[in-house]
Amino acid sequence: xxxxxxxxxxxxxxxxxxxxxxxxxxxxxxxxxxxxxxxxxxxxxxxxxxxxxxxxxxxxxxxxxxxxxxxxxxxxxxxxxxxxxxxxxxxxxxxxxxxxxxxxxxxxxxxxxxxxxxxxxxxxxxxxxxxxxxxxxxxxxxxxxxxxxxxxxxxxxxxxxxxxxxxxxxxxxxxxxxxxxxxxxxxxxxxxxxxxxxxxxxxxxxxxxxxxxxxxxxxxxxxxxxxxxxxxxxxxxxxxxxxxxxxxxxxxxxxxxxxxxxxxxxxxxxxxxxxxxxxxxxxxxxxxxxxxxxxxxxxxxxxxxxxxxxxxxxxxxxxxxxxxxxxxxxxxxxxxxxxxxxxxxxxxxxxxxxxxx
Amino acid sequence: xxxxxxxxxxxxxxxxxxxxxxxxxxxxxxxxxxxxxxxxxxxxxxxxxxxxxxxxxxxxxxxxxxxxxxxxxxxxxxxxxxxxxxxxxxxxxxxxxxxxxxxxxxxxxxxxxxxxxxxxxxxxxxxxxxxxxxxxxxxxxxxxxxxxxxxxxxxxxxxxxxxxxxxxxxxxxxxxxxxxxxxxxxxxxxxxxxxxxxxxxxxxxxxxxxxxxxxxxxxxxxxxxxxxxxxxxxxxxxxxxxxxxxxxxxxxxxxxxxxxxxxxxxxxxxxxxxxxxxxxxxxxxxxxxxxxxxxxxxxxxxxxxxxxxxxxxxxxxxxxxxxxxxxxxxxxxxxxxxxxxxxxxxxxxxxxxxxxxxxxxxxxxxxxxxxxxxxxxxx
Numbered sequence: 001x002x003x004x005x006x007x008x009x010x011x012x013x014x015x016x017x018x019x020x021x022x023x024x025x026x027x028x029x030x031x032x033x034x035x036x037x038x039x040x041x042x043x044x045x046x047x048x049x050x051x052x053x054x055x056x057x058x059x060x061x062x063x064x065x066x067x068x069x070x071x072x073x074x075x076x077x078x079x080x081x082x083x084x085x086x087x088x089x090x091x092x093x094x095x096x097x098x099x100x101x102x103x104x105x106x107x108x109x110x111x112x113x114x115x116x117x118x119x120x121x122x123x124x125x126x127x128x129x130x131x132x133x134x135x136x137x138x139x140x141x142x143x144x145x146x147x148x149x150x151x152x153x154x155x156x157x158x159x160x161x162x163x164x165x166x167x168x169x170x171x172x173x174x175x176x177x178x179x180x181x182x183x184x185x186x187x188x189x190x191x192x193x194x195x196x197x198x199x200x201x202x203x204x205x206x207x208x209x210x211x212x213x214x215x216x217x218x219x220x221x222x223x224x225x226x227x228x229x230x231x232x233x234x235x236x237x238x239x240x241x242x243x244x245x246x247x248x249x250x251x252x253x254x255x256x257x258x259x260x261x262x263x264x265x266x267x268x269x270x271x272x273x274x275x276x277x278x279x280x281x282x283x284x285x286x287x288x289x290x291x292x293x294x295x296x297x298x299x300x301x302x303x304x305x306x307x308x309x310x311x312x313x314x315x316x317x318x319x320x321x322x323x324x325x326x327x328x329x330x331x332x333x334x335x336x337x338x339x340x341x342x343x344x345x346x347x348x349x350x351x352x353x354x355x356x357x
Numbered sequence: 358x359x360x361x362x363x364x365x366x367x368x369x370x371x372x373x374x375x376x377x378x379x380x381x382x383x384x385x386x387x388x389x390x391x392x393x394x395x396x397x398x399x400x401x402x403x404x405x406x407x408x409x410x411x412x413x414x415x416x417x418x419x420x421x422x423x424x425x426x427x428x429x430x431x432x433x434x435x436x437x438x439x440x441x442x443x444x445x446x447x448x449x450x451x452x453x454x455x456x457x458x459x460x461x462x463x464x465x466x467x468x469x470x471x472x473x474x475x476x477x478x479x480x481x482x483x484x485x486x487x488x489x490x491x492x493x494x495x496x497x498x499x500x501x502x503x504x505x506x507x508x509x510x511x512x513x514x515x516x517x518x519x520x521x522x523x524x525x526x527x528x529x530x531x532x533x534x535x536x537x538x539x540x541x542x543x544x545x546x547x548x549x550x551x552x553x554x555x556x557x558x559x560x561x562x563x564x565x566x567x568x569x570x571x572x573x574x575x576x577x578x579x580x581x582x583x584x585x586x587x588x589x590x591x592x593x594x595x596x597x598x599x600x601x602x603x604x605x606x607x608x609x610x611x612x613x614x615x616x617x618x619x620x621x622x623x624x625x626x627x628x629x630x631x632x633x634x635x636x637x638x639x640x641x642x643x644x645x646x647x648x649x650x651x652x653x654x655x656x657x658x659x660x661x662x663x664x665x666x667x668x669x670x671x672x673x674x675x676x677x678x679x680x681x682x683x684x685x686x687x688x689x690x691x692x693x694x695x696x697x698x699x700x701x702x703x704x705x706x707x708x709x710x711x712x713x714x715x716x717x718x719x720x721x722x723x724x725x726x727x728x729x730x731x732x733x734x735x736x
Contacts, residue, residue, distance in 0.1 A: 023670075076572050101570035102463055103540055109468050110500050133669075147669045147699060162615020164667040167699070168720060171667075188614060190465045190542070217615055220465045243618035246603070246625045247634070254599040254614025254636040256569060257465070262483045267622075284626050285619055286721050 001208040002137035002182045003157065003199075004092055004126070009141040010066040012057060012090065013038045014081045015073035016048045020096075024072065024145055025049050031148040033141045036064040057081075057088040068092040070134060070143050078130060079104030086112050086125050094143050095129035095193070102256075105130060105191045112193060122205060127193025131256065133163040133185035146170075146183060154179015156292060157203035159196060160215035161188045161222075161255070165243060169215060169285050176289035178296075181209045188217065188255025196226035204234050211237045211296045213288055216270055218244035219258045223270035231277035237295030240274040241282045242267045358566045361404045363446045364580045365562025372535045374528060374546075374559050379448025388429030391447040393422040398450040401428045406585075407438040408481060415442065418450055443584045451558055456548035457515065458482050459529065460563075461498070461536040463543075470498040470536060472529065476515050479548040503533045516551075524557035525549065540570030589656030596648040598637055605630025607731050608659030608691075610649045612637050612671045620665045623720065629728035632659045637671075646679025647686075654689065661692045661731035665720060668699025677705035681712045692730035696723035 011028065015021040016038025026049045029035050035051050037060035044055035054060040057069065069085045071078055071094065078097035085093045086108075093112065112127045128135065134144010138151040145163070150171040156178055160166040163185060170183055181203070186194050196214060203209045212234070216223035223242060230238050245267040247253050249260040260266050274281045280295065282288045360368065363381040370376050378395055381404065382388040392399045403415030410416050415437050419425035425447060435442045456479035464471040474494040477485045485492055496511055508526040516522035528549065536544040545563040552558065571577050583591070593600035599614060603621075607629045611617035614636045621631040633653060637645045653659050666676050676697065684693075695716040697705050702718070709716050717723045 020670075075569065099569045101540055101573075102542060102567050103537065103570065106463075106468060113468075145670055150699075160615070162613060164611075164613030164669060164671075165615030165619050167667050167669055168616055168619070171698070190463060191468055215615070217618060222466070225466065241619075243615050243622065245622040246631055247618060247621070248601070248603060251601045251634075252568075252599075253601060253618055253634050256567075258614060258618070284623055284721070 001206050002140060003184065003202040003206050003209070004128070004182065005068060005135055005137050005141045005143050007034075007140045009068050009092075009143065010034050010036045010064065011141075011143060012036065012060050012064070012066045012069040012085075013048075013051065014040075014057065014069055014071045014085065016040055016051065016053055017043050017046065018072055018074075021072035022048050024070075024096075025051055027145075027148070028070075028142050031136075031142040032139075033143065036060075036066050039069075057084045057090065061088045061090065066090065068143060069094070071095040071097055071130075073097060075099035075101075079108045082108035082127060082130075083111055086115055086127075089125075091124035091126070092143075093125060093127050093193070094132070094134050095127065096132060096134055096144055097129075098131040099256075100130045100189070102189070102191050105189065109191060109193055122202065126198075128184070129187045129189075129193060131189040132187030132192070133166060135182055135184045137182045138180055144185065146185065150174055151183060152179040154181070155208065155210035155296065156180050157199075157206065157209040157212045158183040158215075159199040159203070159212065160185055161217050161257075162215060162243065165215060165285070169213065169241070169288055172286060172289050173213070173292070176293065178289055178293060181206060188257050190220065190257040196222050197229045200226060200229060200234055200238075204236060209236065210299065211239070211292050213239050213241075213292055215241045215243070217242060217255065217258050218247050218253065218260050218267050218270075219255070219265045221265065224273040227270075227273040227277040227279060230279055237292070237299050239280050239282060239288055239291045239295060240271075241285060241288055242270045242274075245271075358568055358571075358577065358580065359406050360562075360564040360566065360580060361406065361444070361582065362402060362562050363404055363444070365564040366446075366448075366559075368535060368539060368564060369532075369546075369559055369562050372531050372539075374531050374535070375524075375557065376559050376562070377449040377451055379446055381444050382429060382447050383444050385426045385430040385433065388445055388447050389422045389426040392419060392425035395447070395449050399425055399447050400450045401425060401432055402446045402448070403432050403435060403437055403442040404444040404446055405437045405440040405442055407440055410437060413437045440585075451550060451560060452553050453479075453548070453550045453560070454553045454555075455551045457525070457550070458485070458493075458545075458547045459525070459532065459549045460543060460545035460547070461532055461541070462545075464497065467497055469500070470533075472496045472498060472503075472511065474511060474515055478550070482547060498533065503530060505530060518555065521551055521555055521557055528557060528559065535564075539564075540567045540574065541565060542567050587656055589652040592648055592652050593635070596645055598635060598645060598649060598652070600636075600652060601634040602656055603631050603633050605632045606658050606660040607727055608632045608635075608653035608662040609665060609727075610635050610637060610646070610653065610662070611665045612667065612676075616665065616667060620663070620720070620724065623724045624663070624728060627725050627728045629724075629731055637676075643675055643679030643682055646676055647683040650680075650683045650689070651687075654687075654691075659691055660734040661694065661727050662689065663723060663727040664693070664695045664697070665723060666695075666697045666699070668697065668702060668705075671699075672701045673697040673699060673705035674701040674708060677708040677716075680714070681708060684712070691734065692727070694723050694727040694730060696720055
């Protein structure tokens with residue numbers, strides 16, 4: 001198993017005739033991903049690396065029964081491409097494009113959320129990104145720009161805000177004999193479609209994932225929230241890393257979201273939050289493989305001895321539910337989320353939606 | 358992009374927010390002329406992007422044009438939190454009966470804009486958030502937008518007087534237009550002041566623009582302040598590199614923001630101090646590499662330079678070519694350590710070794726090496 005993409009992924013490339021789109025189409029096809037269609041308005045009928053091009057996502061969906069799309073279109077048009085994919089019924093929309101205005105991302109985010117409904121945190125459609133490297137399930141499919149040669153199948157789920165830092169760590173994992181279920185780059189923008197908690201929920205629910213590596217960075221408080229969520233709802237071992245320990249306040253460090261403002265969003269705060277939640281924190285990237293290997297070994301020996309897991313064993317059942325509950329409802333007052341979160345466990349189970357694959 | 362107060366006021370005025378007459382001045386003479394035009398008591402405010410301007414002596418009242426000249430001269434000579442004052446705002450002074458705080462900011466976690474409102478205005482709102490969070494009213498703006506009745510209800514919770522609440526509600530609706538149409542990530546009025554006559558005014562303007570939206574706001578270009586941009590920062594912007602100068606002595610050129618931050622952290626971890634953050638991005642245009650080296654050697658006190666490249670989309674051979682081309686035209690006077698791995702690594706190694714340069718594959722090893730080299734240079 002894996003999360004979000006696998007050998008059944010049927011991929012549309014939006015912006016396939018562009019420089020980046022064409023190059024990465026070739027890479028994704030070479031990795032074995034089933035790229036079934038490309039979309040560039042006005043270029044319908046062409047072929048790029050053997051992939052048929054259509055004028056619209058709707059047409060591509062109708063002709064190819066795709067279930068996933070990846071977006072390489074330039075920033076001014078990227079949000080519209082997300083809307084187009086969502087309207088055409090694409091289940092998983094991965095936006096690689098960097099530089100999308102936050103206002104546009106917010107619109108696309110709420111569109112996708114409205115189509116999904118608030119009660120389906122594992123459901124579809126789902127947006128990943130923007131400004132992200134995409135995802136790869138080793139040996140099965142690659143959607144985005146992650147290099148295929150650094151990954152290998154195995155038990156570790158990887159989630160990260162970064163691109164090349166992810167490659168660095170994934171390569172170190174692979175070199176240490178620690179393969180991956182799926183590597184997921186969620187992106188470094190202030191507003192993103194899939195966040196750490198969504199990713200943790202997915203990995204927690206995935207049968208093959210035994211441990212999770214989470215890589216955050218300065219800015220916002222997604223890491224602090226992830227730490228809280230892990231403590232309450234994740235039974236699998238997690239190892240965290242936070243980039244930007246030496247970043248000065250008030251300066252944007254490359255990623256639009258990577259900025260310490262008003263004294264909040266520092267690496268020190270985030271590392272402390274993980275540690276307070278009992279999550280091992282790597283000081284430097286090269287500590288990650290040993291830390292996760294250790295955590296996996298301990299989990300396996302606990303399981304052999306029949307001892308209960310370190311964190312709440314029942315958490316997995318409610319994790320998906322909680323992820324739904326914490327979403328601020330678009331039209332309801334914020335208090336609604338709190339009420340839903342305190343619902344008794346039995347009711348939660350009954351009300352839990354069927355998980356889509 | 359963070360706007361100066363005078364630029365924020367310009368934006369506010371465009372949307373009809375009540376700001377008092379005023380203009381920006383670059384010299385005491387200009388300040389005097391503006392004060393004369395205004396014809397009443399003026400406030401002279403240093404235009405630097407730092408909090409605590411008042412405490413640093415950067416905000417003064419002037420009752421006559423001559424006094425405006427003197428105050429402006431004093432303030433223009435100041436350096437506030439390391440930032441030299443190049444300009445002052447000269448604006449009509451207002452009598453203030455009460456001060457409030459009002460802002461709209463993007464709430465990342467809720468995926469909605471957030472209104473923050475407080476009767477504790479005129480002070481550092483982060484301080485209020487820390488010491489008395491209950492004194493800040495928070496309200497998310499739903500997707501369908503901000504209704505006038507919602508704005509009125511909010512203001513009636515904070516303003517004791519209905520007429521004032523109504524004025525403040527109108528201000529909030531306009532501020533929301535500034536925030537939304539203007540692609541702001543923050544639009545803040547602090548203080549939102551009430552005069553003894555009961556008029557509600559925006560007496561300060563703090564605006565942060567979403568840089569990603571610049572393509573649909575061609576007018577933003579004229580707000581960029583060349584005086585606040587170093588030569589290195591300008592070159593970085595022109596070449597599409599992300600660059601932040603730091604105080605250390607080890608320059609680093611990295612592809613990817615996360616890896617660049619992690620590289621800085623690792624330099625510190627092994628006992629060095631990074632001289633900069635520099636992300637050459639995904640593409641591996643040799644021109645970018647040349648520009649990166651130029652920025653680092655020109656703008657910092659680098660005693661050694663590290664390249665840390667993880668080739669994905671970035672091709673290692675392109676980076677190697679960039680390094681060689683750059684060194685041929687302007688040799689580096691400080692030690693260089695290169696770490697390359699990934700796409701076309703072997704080709705890159707060949708290009709570098711033909712030029713007499715070596716490269717390592719391990720990030721830890723490369724960082725330890727560059728820290729040692731920098732220390733040798735110092736010793």
